[in-house]
Amino acid sequence: MASFLDLEEEDWELQAEANKRSKNLFGPRPNEPQMQLYRLSWTASAPPTEEISFGQNMVVHGTSQLKSLKAESNDFFQVFIIRQERSWTSLDISRELLQDFIDIFAVFPPFWRCIFTFGKKSNEDECDFPGFKSRGPIRMIMDQPTIESAYVVRRAELNHRDASEGQSPWSIRQTAVYHRLCSRKDASHDTLCASAFPSLKSTVLLVSPSKAVEKKISRLFKLALTQEEGANPCIVHSLIVADSVKGWMGYISWLEKHVKEVSVRITFADLEPPQGDGSDEGFTFDVDDRQALKVSEDSIIDLQIILSTLRSTVEGIRHYCQKCCTLAHHIDECSCVAALQELDAYIEEVNLCIDRAATLKERVISTGQLLSDLLRYEDQKALKDLNKQSQEENRMMRSLAEKSTKDAEAVKVLTIIGLVYLPTTFVAVSQETLSSFLSADFKVKNFFSTEFVQKDESGNMSVTGDTWLLAAISLPLTILTISTWWLCVRYKVSQASLKSLTGLLEGCKGGWALRWRRKNQPRVGDTENPDVQPSRPGILSTRTWSTGKLTLKDG
Structure with a gap:
């Protein structure tokens, strides 16, 4: 009884979660059936004339029809189907009709976890998908043994869409399955099938099955009209598993091909392209390729x-x-053995897919590591080239600095030359231009009006006897000009040196003062000065001076 109480408590939690998700989970479409039914049933009550009938695509409209199907004693296999338009859209059923089905057929609560994997969503969380759940056999009303199970199987299918670059041609979809197997209330058919599944009643609910599964179930039920194996629920489970397993090898092959394309391009890339051809075909991958490998790894x-x-x-x-x-009391060879063997084969195939996926993951990791190393190599190479360019620029700047220094020296020489020739040029200027600014009656008689070179009537030039005035005046002016220039330059240099020296002296003065205070400050407990004792607040120190005859005590 404790397990039933736990399930009841879990049901409350699941109902709250269903109410929270109902907006995105349920959304029946107009003019589309919410639920359809495939059924196998007996057509007559008299054993000699019993025949199995098959019905498909029967639309289930409401609660009353579900109750009548639950109470139908002639049905021994019922498969209910709920569809959806696309894998990431809401289910084509209302919350009320699904809840009625769960209540009428007493579906155990863990099936809600399978339902929660559907609905509108923006991304897929793989850890949200539940594992296999089952219960039974247990004894229900009228001592009927019952077992039930619920699970979700994932399948990989080609989506047949025009996939652009970077998009996958594969889509991963899921199918939820619920199965309930119990004894039939009407045991009148035991004379015909005492050890056959038609003596039991199977109820199956498929949520978003593939079209291939629906076709296979239809063919299986048609086979049940003539052969007993068609009513075996184990074969139905085997068909569902087969549809789920078949696409994974193709999906893994596509992933491997995609990874190899990137891996080959990275592994055999020419990291040192030919120089001088103007092409950049050597290093043809970048961070986008690393991101693509990360997507493949995920x-x-x-x-x-x-x-x-x-x-x-x-x-x-x-x-x-x-x-x-x-539960069907099969003793001899039956179709269950073949179904179990097929399931064993599917388990082995899934194990093979798991091993291949692990190997493919190792390849992606190694390729990603190689790409990361090559990208780091490219960065180091770029830094090396940048360092070379920086060194070249430094050499250019050095040559420019040397050239500027030489130009400055040349300008300095020219300045000195100008300082030498300036006074001489000033003295040698003709006074005729200056005398024009003076009055005609007054003529200035000074060294500015002296002409050192004269020209006679025949055009011959001669130096006058006053030429010595040029040297007598120019030399003192030249010496005075150069001295003034030299003193100005020295004054500026002296001011800068004095300012620097003043700052240095200030720093040294502060350091000397600090060291002097530390050196002359008595230290507490110094072995070289044992008379110094630490002073404590509130305690007066006592000191004693003693001479030969007089003793003084302070404190």
């Missing part, structure tokens, strides 16, 4: 989670099918 990690869950689910289905076979 896809492989999701694949490993999916395949691990799928393997656990298939193993649970196999164990559950053994329970179904035991």
